[in-house]
Amino acid sequence: MPTKRSVGTLGEKDLSGKKVLLRADLNVPLDDGQRIADDNRIRASVPTINFLMGKGAKLILASHLGRPKGVTPKYSLKPLVPRLSELLGVDVVMANDCIGEEVEKLATALPDGGVLLLENVRFYKEEEKNDPEFAKKLASVADLYVNDAFGTAHRAHASTEGVTKYLRPAVAGFLMQKELDYLVGAVANPKKPFAAIVGGSKVSTKIGVIESLLSKVDILILGGGMIYTFYKAQGYAVGKSLVEEDKLELANSLTEMAKSKGVSLLLPTDIVVADNFAADAESKIVPASAIPDAWMGLDIGPDSIKKFSETLDTTKTVIWNGPMGVFEFEKFAAGTDAIAKKLADITAKGVTTIIGGGDSVAAVEKAGLASKMSHISTGGGASLELLEGKTLPGVLALDDA
Numbered sequence: 001m002p003t004k005r006s007v008g009t010l011g012e013k014d015l016s017g018k019k020v021l022l023r024a025d026l027n028v029p030l031d032d033g034q035r036i037a038d039d040n041r042i043r044a045s046v047p048t049i050n051f052l053m054g055k056g057a058k059l060i061l062a063s064h065l066g067r068p069k070g071v072t073p074k075y076s077l078k079p080l081v082p083r084l085s086e087l088l089g090v091d092v093v094m095a096n097d098c099i100g101e102e103v104e105k106l107a108t109a110l111p112d113g114g115v116l117l118l119e120n121v122r123f124y125k126e127e128e129k130n131d132p133e134f135a136k137k138l139a140s141v142a143d144l145y146v147n148d149a150f151g152t153a154h155r156a157h158a159s160t161e162g163v164t165k166y167l168r169p170a171v172a173g174f175l176m177q178k179e180l181d182y183l184v185g186a187v188a189n190p191k192k193p194f195a196a197i198v199g200g201s202k203v204s205t206k207i208g209v210i211e212s213l214l215s216k217v218d219i220l221i222l223g224g225g226m227i228y229t230f231y232k233a234q235g236y237a238v239g240k241s242l243v244e245e246d247k248l249e250l251a252n253s254l255t256e257m258a259k260s261k262g263v264s265l266l267l268p269t270d271i272v273v274a275d276n277f278a279a280d281a282e283s284k285i286v287p288a289s290a291i292p293d294a295w296m297g298l299d300i301g302p303d304s305i306k307k308f309s310e311t312l313d314t315t316k317t318v319i320w321n322g323p324m325g326v327f328e329f330e331k332f333a334a335g336t337d338a339i340a341k342k343l344a345d346i347t348a349k350g351v352t353t354i355i356g357g358g359d360s361v362a363a364v365e366k367a368g369l370a371s372k373m374s375h376i377s378t379g380g381g382a383s384l385e386l387l388e389g390k391t392l393p394g395v396l397a398l399d400d401a
């Protein structure tokens with residue numbers, strides 16, 4: 001089934017006094033003191049919330065946090081209230097539950113433009129089971145459903161999918177629309193040359209993405225831990241580098257597929273190797289074809305960075321998923337940082353750059369370059385599934401445009 005991109009949006013609906021159930025992905029990391037460690041997902045949800053508030057809607061905000069098994073205080077959404085209130089400029093009201101009488105009372109008592117935050121929907125096992133009765137209860141409190149939870153759109157849960165069977169209209173928020181515009185729209189109709197950079201730890205987690213992108217891109221750049229499986233398949237010595245022995249044939253068939261589709265496939269030419277997997281490991285730069293026995297590849301080398309950068313200078317659209325090395329260790333972050341800087345640089349020159357979720361986003365944020373990219377996805381798993389060409393249940397359930 002082709003990926004659905006055109007979904008109903010908020011448009012010019014008269015929302016004054018209407019109760020709107022807004023599913024957002026407020027699944028942010030909290031530190032031990034229950035402080036928000038990264039508020040990106042909250043800030044990404046603000047434009048839709050502000051719009052609905054401005055229209056005089058009574059806003060009922062639903063989200064999950066973490067993967068609790070039943071009611072678990074450390075997964076409460078309560079720690080988000082001060083930051084949300086600050087960002088929205090209103091006192092956000094917190095409910096102790098996500099369904100039931102108290103929620104109904106609080107929702108009815110909201111002033112036009114007021115915001116009620118429901119407690120974690122995953123405190124009910126029925127949420128992940130997509131239980132129809134639970135979905136009906138969530139739906140019963142509102143007149144309209146808006147889904148802005150892109151990061152959770154690959155889950156067919158009660159608050160992302162089931163609820164739409166009982167609450168219409170069911171439309172996309174601005175964040176959801178923006179994610180689809182870039183991850184489906186820009187990828188389907190790219191300005192060319194179109195390059196994909198795929199990294200990360202394993203080939204096995206990226207097979208679907210690589211296969212799908214090979215039908216769309218002109219250039220495919222590979223980095224990260226997966227390249228050693230490609231090298232070994234080509235007969236290179238890879239030392240103690242990460243290799244998926246059962247994926248050697250697959251690596252060769254992906255190389256063949258690139259050839260037959262006329263895609264220029266670039267693998268690193270030099271590697272930063274380490275004597276063990278540690279932040280303070282001994283390291284040196286070696287040719288990709290000559291990794292010494294007792295060493296492991298943890299980053300791409302300077303020659304690869306130069307070649308990748310020169311290639312990226314020729315592109316008009318770039319999508320990036322997965323770091324070039326073990327960027328969590330400063331010593332092996334240079335390749336990932338250099339790619340992030342190059343993408344920031346070419347974005348300023350008019351290239352469309354899309355960062356597809358997960359660790360690549362963390363790397364771009366760590367480098368302080370997030371605001372310099374065309375689009376940074378708020379969904380790891382969701383963006384991966386979209387890039388694989390899958391349809392997301394949370395998107396499919398929405399009204400057509």
Ligand SMILES: Nc1ncnc2c1ncn2[C@@H]1O[C@H](COP(=O)(O)OP(=O)(O)O)[C@@H](O)[C@H]1O
Pocket residue numbers: 199200201202205223224225226242297298299321322323324325326327328357358359360361380
């Ligand atoms: N050469 C390597 N050897 C081992 N692990 C690597 C290597 N390069 C990157 N990684 C690891 O890959 C992980 C990210 O992989 P993945 O989850 O597939 O990426 P993403 O989250 O961007 O999709 C990071 O934790 C990084 O340390």
Ligand SMILES: O=C(OP(=O)(O)O)[C@H](O)COP(=O)(O)O
Pocket residue numbers: 025027066067151152155357358378379380381382
């Ligand atoms: O953080 C999320 O996914 P992600 O880590 O793949 O981006 C989403 O909130 C979905 O959470 P889930 O993977 O527990 O369903």
